[in-house]
Amino acid sequence: MAEIKIAAETRTEFGKGAARRIRRTDKVPAVLYGQGNDPLHVTLPGHDLMLALKNSNALLSITLGKDKHLAIPKQVQRDPLKGFIEHADLLIVKKGERVTVDVGIHLEGEAKSDALVVLENSSVALEVEATHIPEWVTVSVEDLEAGSQILASDLPLPDGSVLAVEDELLIVNITHAPTAAEVEAELEDAEAEAGIERDDSDDDAAAETADPAAADPSGDSESE
Incomplete structure (x- = not known):
């Protein structure tokens, strides 16, 4: 996954009132943490961050003054009604470091006409290299019959990825389509x-x- 560059500014005001003032300027309060360092309190451009986080496992290249940090989103708080980002916790990572992330499941193909495809788990936890997080895991249901199942152990994992869940976790269940x-x-x-x-x-x-x-x-x- 390509790095998405975002310029950050150091945040010196804290509290709910300060957060509201930051958001009124189309910026988002955020925290950068990890690698044994003290947390860095920053503000990020709201529109740029919203576009970057369309992929939940985006790899961000954060510029803060003369420093640069690679980070991935760990917790993102959004307004429950309007959906805009209110706050973001970002985990600092390094190239070669392995992290555990949830990767979405993407289905392709068509099951038999009398079969109903049920996606039991829309994502799966994987241990991957921080700078090579896959966008999704693609699973084919082509010509599968009712009664078929796809478990976590059946997933075609991207190179370098390792399951971080039980092999028996049910991902896709093919059932009989009701009349x-x-x-x-x-x-x-x-x-x-x-x-x-x-x-x-x-x-x-x-x-x-x-x-x-x-x-x-x-x-x-x-x-x-």
């Missing part, structure tokens, strides 16, 4: 459990309207 009748039956069961009574009169009226003979008491559907 229309089964979906209807499940819906009726759910409504019954919720105490909702169905009114079948509308269905009966619709059926009678759709049947010309039922709509004409004489049984003659044609006009005289």
Whole structure:
């Protein structure tokens, strides 16, 4: 993964009021920590950081004065309604260092027509080199039949990556796709459990309207 360059500024104000003032200038308060050093409190340009963190495991090259730090995001706080970044904790890393990160699962291909693909885990923890974090792990479900499963041990891991979870962790489960009748039956069961009574009169009226003979008491559907 290529390094994403971001220029940082040293942060000297702290507290909620200071954080709000920082955000009003389209900047984000952040902390750089790791490698046995004291935490560095900085501000980062909000728009640049938002673009950089479109990938949750982005490798950031942070310039702070004359110093440069490689870092990966460890915790990002976002506004629950608007989604903008409120604060970021960034872990300083070095080339050659190995870290454990969650990498997303990307599905490709089509299972059998009567099969339903269920992604049980959308990401998997991997131990990787800090400067070579994969964007995702690609998994093919092409022509898989109902009853098939893909476990963590079945994943085609990128070079240099090692699983950091149990081999038996279920990633993809291929189940039988429900028929229309089964979906209807499940819906009726759910409504019954919720105490909702169905009114079948509308269905009966619709059926009678759709049947010309039922709509004409004489049984003659044609006009005289």
